Amino acid sequence: MESSRLKVSVIIKLEPDFSEGNVSYNSDGTLNRAETKSILGPHSAVASMAALNAKILYNAEVSVGTMGPPIAEQALQQSQLICDADELHLYSDRIFAGADTLATAEVLRAGLDKMHDGAKSDIVFSGHRASDGETGQTGPQTAWKLGYTFFGNVIAFSVDLERRLARVTRLVPIQGLHDVIEELEAPLPIFITIHPSYKPVFTTVSQRLTFFKCQKEARDRSALYKDYLKTFTAQTLGVDPKLVGLPGSPTIVYRVEKIPRAKTSRMAEIVDGSNRDQIKAVAKKMTDMIKVK
């Protein structure tokens, strides 16, 4: 029965491509946004992999959504190529521009409500954080607005379809102490941000066959991604214009400045890298420093 299929949604983001050759830095070390290409963010790619895994293991129906300018379609296409999405959503409206995380979450909440023909998603995936903004706030804020239980740093998950329960494994670094791996159980629906170290698991022969089938289907679909694409504006999403974009953002960027160079904290001895004797002395110094302790 179609209606009982697990419904999985993915929230992704178009981000600067930090790979060498595509990224451009200004001479002062800051990112040259105009010269840097854009791409599906690496964390979004991992979230898309998780959705593919759900598709293979549970025959899930997959929708992918993003908020951004029209060019963000590219990211949807790249995500579809990974997760063989059945539906792509672009939330694009000039009034969304300049949104902080809370106002972004409001758009994504409204978008998620429209996915799967308005049926509720069982699991929503998003990336750990964006590689440009890096706040890591948008996922959990969207989850909270949806009323979904939020799990961050997820490295593995499984679903008990009959009992409508999910199990997730999280990897949580505790500053200055150690890492914790915890396994949790919660009723669906849930919202997961996927840890960068996540690896999809499909071990049986039939799962592998499904994987190859999905891969082929994904290639075919993403070549014709516009057939799967729905674009929404503020009006068609039905969001309150006062809760999105700049008007709906509690925070503003007040000032951007170069971080002043710290006061010189050490006096460096300059060593000529082409002088072997000087490097020998450095090697000696190193070994002495290590021995002292």
Next chain:
Amino acid sequence: MSSHGNEIAPSPSLETSDGKYRHLYVVMEHEDGNLLQVNFEMLGEARRLMDEFNIRYSSEEKVVAVLLGHEMRSQCDKLISYGADVVIYADNPEFKYHRNLVYTRVISQIALDKDCSAKISARYANEFQRPRFMFFSADDTGRHLSATVLAELDSGLASDINKLVIDDIELKHEHKTKGRMEKYNKTLEMYRPDFSGFLWTTILCLDNRHPDNRRDYHPQSCSIIPGVFSPIPSDSSRKGIIVDFAATLKPADLSVKILNRKVVKSPIDFDSHKVIVSFGRGINESPEENIALIDNLRRELDAEVGISLPISKKPYNISNSKLSAYITPERVIGTSGRKVAPSVYIAVGISGAMQHIAGMKEAEFVIAINPDTDSPIKDECDIFIKGRMEEILPILIEELKELKAIVEVRS
């Protein structure tokens, strides 16, 4: 949730308009009952800010530590000794380990609770509606918790802050003030280093005073990078009060069950190695060969390997899987990664963005290898080897081998 609606628009710059916001709430973190160091750092900065605030504005607003846990009441005094005026403590077996859902519910309840605020300060009890400011830790747990709490409280949040200033700010903003110049008193300037480490963005959380879209956006909130601020010296004679908070929990708030929980040691160990070799974008002429050289240097010195933040974005295709394993966010040294303090720190091809320096400045001895004497790392090292790593590293490795051979012959 928020108190806008049919309120009569007050004159926004009058003191009375902000009387409903009081105090600075700092959300504590613990691991299985052990308070994390970042708590004391946040309390230290909160103490400094609010001492100045209370003098400047002739007020008595408090630093309020918020702690959820189980059998941790005896630790509340420690929070007072580190600068809290008040500790709001909620004890429940369900709070022994952090879970986002229930923690978010309870912390949001505490933030809006008027009985609590009356116990914090009788002087402001009547007018209190919400905290003025709220701090969280910018580790993964605090990052997620701050996001969900502020979604519940419907206010603004800045992440990964490393400098804070409270000031009266005059500004005009199309959406906040309808383009009119207005004064926002007692505004928290939240400084956030961007991902490159070279830019600082100041973020403000401001009430909307636009007549068509009035909204209260308090508390002004942020997550604070661990390791940035200093605690104040602990003083066990400091006076403070502990307020026990009985949370209202619904069954749905407790729907997340912990099935299993284990502590693991990270395979990356920056603490027990005496030497750390780090590399940055300076490897870019021939990344794979250069990482191989760095790996050889690592072996010679029994070092751990670190990287700068831009490297963690995986800018290169490295075919050797052992070498590509070095390119992982867990190895980043700096404000968005780890703080380290080895005996010897070797920075190879790292320019020295502030955010990286913050992670390695405690190293005892720093050696930089870099062709550019103008790069900021020069001011942060003890020896600066000027030149190309491609030429220097092989010689350095050879010399280290030779030294080792001499030692072996002698012994």
